[in-house]
Amino acid sequence: MPIDVAAALGAEPAACELSWTEPDVLLYHLSLGAGAYRTDPAELRWTYERDLQVLPTFALVAGGRAATMRSGAPMRLPGIDVDLRKILHAGQAITLHAPIPVCASVRSTSRVAQVWDKGKAAVIVLQNEVADLDGRPLWTATSQIWARGEGGFSGGPPAGEGVAGGGGDAGPDTSWAAPERPPDLVLDSPTSTQSAMLYRLNGDLNPLHVDPQFAAAAGLDRPILHGLASYGIACKAVVDEVLGGDASLVRDYAARFAGVLVPGESIRTRIWRNGERLTLQACCPERDGAPVLTHATMTVGAS
Template structure:
């Protein structure tokens, strides 16, 4: 059930997070990184998408992950789907640190048979803003409350060959490692559970694909410098099974990148769509 009036008038929630260099190393290893600049603490560089798991990894111990605990929203978690993710980093992320995260529902859209909840998180430390993320959550059966359907969305790739095509093979055990960043949903590891919810076998985390694409852009377009990747905005268009490849096509116009990520083993089935990135020169 969604109470739109309560959602709109709710005060933002705040919570503290912290992370260590070990959390960063694990995250980047779980994306398949092997170069020392991302896997060795000496001279360590941090992918901006680490923001998606900061405060949730091995340093957090076995504390339960934060669920969808939002005023005015009571939804069975089995009915929700992480349908999109946007991230903007305001400065390079430190290899270890702490921050305060302020969360609020930024948008609530009525799609008729479903609702879309846009959850915005702003993280800041003692030196100022670190990142802003916007997560789109698709809630089946929760529409019909009389709200706005939200903006029309259209996307198409430029009518020319991509400037870069980046292949990122994944490992059959990729999800086993990635889940140690905090998302231990059995969908990504338990074959019986995956079949129960409609998949042939466990699927890779959407945010793992998101991070893998970010790493591909850093390596293949940005000369290995993660500080040049300022924002990444995607829709999760399809599943990827561990062991398959993510093929990222990149069209560049100045500092703006248009992206499409597909799975070549399944006739370029879509993985990420409506995808854009902003970079520095």
């Protein structure tokens, strides 16, 4: 059915309680490749409950919050009903208000924050705010969902980049370029052929990441790694190599998903420093530097 923007934006926020424990955190870290270098004592901060830290990107799967999608299931929200095969995760941002606890029960509130008309597609912006049960904020996450074939709801001709059909909101300009100087640091992170199989156990059971037939129906020649897995792997690399392994120093982190990664390929993350602000770009070296993450920034340092 067509997207009903008024219904989507006017709906009451959805609220629920979530909880997680140490094994959930350990599984998440393992799904990002933590422990691959098992003789490295530094990896124990991600893989051993003694002195366990929590990567900030765990917020996106905490308490099973990742979408539990099965074959053929649509994306259903107030005013929005889109076939799963038309959906791509386009971008993700997170702002940390406090370090994420190893074990916790929290209250989560989610809503549709924006709907942008790209002509041939729609971008659905979802916002999620999480606080502990005493009301102290923990994080705010914003997801951009690209829905193919769902644009044009504002009327008028098909839109170009940054231009909505019929005068509707097309969202912000998406132009981006890496800094015009060599990166300050380049980090390579491997993935395994089992990476997507592990990552989906965090709650995102979208068959796009495991079922070859489903991937083919979506126009891909094989299942791909979750975009949020690439996002988390790059975050871990920065925490390990730039922040001395201190996950609490990440204050915010945002990226656009610019291309796919196949399990077994590696992620090369280029980092440019500008004080507390880092600019990141991730690519796949096995495919001549094909882009994986762009528009990526991270603010670091004690808040």
